[in-house]
Amino acid sequence: MKQLLEGKTAIITGASKGIGLATAKLFVSQGANVVLTALNQGELDAVVDEIAAGGGKAIGLAADSADPASPKRVFSLAIETFGQVDVLVNNAGYGDMVSIEECSDEHFDKVVQINYAGVFRFCREATQHFMPRNEGVIVNVTSINGSLPLGGVAYTSTKAAVNAMTTNIAVRFAGTGIRCNAVAPGNTDTPMAQAWAAGKLPGGTKMVEYAAKYSNQALPYTQPIDQANAILYLASDLARAVTGRVLVVDNGAYVGA
Secondary structure (H helix, E strand, O other): OOOOOOOOEEEEOOOOOHHHHHHHHHHHHOOOEEEEEEOOHHHHHHHHHHHHHOOOOEEEEEOOOOOOOHHHHHHHHHHHHHOOOOEEEEOOOOOOOOOHHHOOHHHHHHHHHHHHHHHHHHHHHHHHHHOOOOOEEEEEEOOHHHOOOOOOHHHHHHHHHHHHHHHHHHHHHOOOOEEEEEEEEOOEOOHHHHHHHOOOOOOOOOOHHHHHHHOOOOOOOEOHHHHHHHHHHHHOHHHOOOOOOEEEEOOOOOOOO
């Protein structure tokens, strides 16, 4: 059976742990070459070595999604190494629980640059690369907080904004070979979610109580592979007729959001 991403090259941001790491490994198992970014080069090198040991093709480049120079640098290395890019997965993000009355301008700007402006710049770079071929896929990893904003005011606002940007990009390229969708994870067993539940994200526990009030926190967390499977679906030809959609993966904890 043909692999779902056979011969494709994917850039995955925030790929050293959690959902990004699970997505990288899954993409490789489905025939993709992967270009991985994260802040820590050592962590990326360990992932690349693990993938290579299993016969996969991967490279890792330390890159800060908030840095305006990162998208061009990452795409240039990907094209130099593998010839072209077929899929972009914007997974890098910063979580917080800082409520509106405690949110400083500096904190808000920091979250916006990582979670929103960085995604915008990577999407822009991708579309400029995709347009001459009239082919390519973007999958943005947002959050259930984009439609049910229970976290920090900056975090939730940026996730809602990326949902809107996803739809806008899809509208721009509807009817072409370029698609843009999003996956919105609910509670997922990742280092960020563990810090959230323990009140260790910036902002502490003030907003945590609202999650229990407005959602079903008794349901089990999803696993990173659950989110990776959804990302794979949207990145592959299985979803060739799907664009401009936000796919919620949450075990039903936020039904109706």
